Amino acid sequence: MNILIVEDSATLRHAMCQYIRNAGHNPIVANNGEEALQLFDASRVDMIVMDVEMPGLDGFETTRLIREWLEKDDLWLPIIFVTGKNEEDDLRKGIDVGGDDYLIKPVSETILLAKIRAMERIITMRNELKRLNQSLIELSERDSLTRLFNRRTFDERAENAWKQAARNHEALAILIMDIDHFKLYNDCYGHVAGDECIVKVADAITQSLGRPGDIVARYGGEEFIVVLTNTREDGAYHVAERIRQNVAALNIRHRASPTSTHITVSIGGAVINHTAGTHLRDQIHAADKALYASKQAGRNRVTVKLFSPKVRILVADDTGRLARSIDSKLKQYFALLQARSGQETLSLASRNRPDVIVMNGNLKGDDAVDTIKRLREDSNTAQIPILTVCQDVNYWQSLELEIDGCFADAESPVELIDKLNRLLF
Ligand SMILES: [Mg+2]
Structure with missing residues (x-):
């Protein structure tokens, strides 16, 4: 295992390094919290032995930062605190900030290595659990006979x-x-x-x-x-x-x-x-x-x-001219639904959920503006884009309706068809 030792006292650092080497592990050494963060970022670390009292970033603060990093990637590793303080409250604080065990100085080789072995056991169990979880996920995704996805x-x-x-x-x-x-x-x-x-x-x-x-x-x-x-x-x-x-x-x-x-x-x-x-x-x-x-x-x-899908356009127009014009240009892509009144527009839109509604602004017998407002109020139709074709574009735009485009009435609505293309493909 790579064990990061964070300790500002050279004597202690040296001693712990030696203990860890004796146990067959590889010590990585940091003199303070800042260096620990750098080393932690740059090397593969399996466990940390952390001094609590250090100038600058102390052991608690360093641990808190490391835990934050690890949690982002859903990772964990054991952190053992080493401290000269022997108060109950210090121990509680150490566990609270993310320490897994607590050693009081002076540190004996036997106790340090025993704690490392205990932590190693937890690492092994955790890895085993992770592996099991992974294979359970795999199992639930696959067909038991062929191993293909289910x-x-x-x-x-x-x-x-x-x-x-x-x-x-x-x-x-x-x-x-x-x-x-x-x-x-x-x-x-x-x-x-x-x-x-x-x-x-x-x-x-x-x-x-x-x-x-x-x-x-x-x-x-x-x-x-x-x-x-x-x-x-x-x-x-x-x-x-x-x-x-x-x-x-x-x-x-x-x-x-x-x-x-x-x-x-x-x-x-x-x-x-x-x-x-x-x-x-x-x-x-x-x-x-x-x-x-x-x-x-x-x-x-x-x-x-x-398989060429038909985009469904609901044309609300009592003259039939709009539908003919769209149909002649985009027949191969579009399926047209036709409504000849505001009422029919509302019921067809709600029932068929077309991909877009093209509305003649001069829809006879009903108010096109009122129909648009009602389409927007109905949760079934509120999200369907609406394009209008009218005689006075400026007037329509001044109404501030929730529409997705307004086009001048003309024999061949090139702009409208271009807009339909952009809206739907
Ligand atoms: Mg210290």
Whole structure:
């Protein structure tokens, strides 16, 4: 162990160094509190023997600072105080500021080394506990048969990957795969062989993935799911095809399979180029549909589809002109909902939660201003961005409504479409 000795008396320092060396440990020496802090920062220290009475920073203050540092990183190490004071109150204070034991000078070699051994025991127990805790966390995250992530962990990690893709405007691919005719395999060879087969397939999938950010999990009995971050269609297809080939290459005999002589997998993939306007579960659903297509097409194959989410825009306009204009420019990305009155806008917005509302400022029969205020009051719709199209932009801006943009009415609202693009992608 590296034991930091903090002691201003040269004689005592020398003696304690010698004791510690005799016990087979490595002493690091500081003459005062300031030096102790520097050395502590620069070297690996396992335990500290700290004098209380020192000029400048005393032992209590130095200990308090060291404990603060350690706590930030959730770390701990034993600190033994050495003091000439022998009052009960000093001992209490020493323990309060974070000391673990207390030695009265003059320090005998036997007692110092006995205390060090006792502290060493606590360090060992603490490390053991930490290791156990870590393996418990690991166990709770993983499927017991395949050691892949379990479904719960997958949900958490996939959600994080999804959020990151949204932040970085990156593509994200999801592959779902299923062992072909696995029920027949189980019926034919028994459950033990079935489990062995699942483990081998899981390993083949893991080995087909190359990057540390990839997430692979057991999704159901014989179903697996993979998230590939920052991966587009061709990359996803490439990985899926590698998985399919590696599973086939396991060459696990399957005499009950109507489609192959050995174990194969069907794979479905959904790739999303931007996450706006959709949810992780929609993409998983799309991958599931692609998997179904692979099965329908005869199994042992890969289907990867681009999943392009439709951003939902609610257009509040009784003329129909706004919707036509947006639709013609952004049809491939947007799904339009149309409301022809303020009342209809409120109910559609609350029910469908569109990604954005575009409102004609001259909405007939209802007051557009009143509708906007009511949208903002309803907790279901309060956060939805609102853009208005009107004849007098200055007038609308002077109303100081909580809107996200106001655009002049024109045949082709180029600015509005540009704003929609910026708002949603
Ligand atoms: Mg001293």
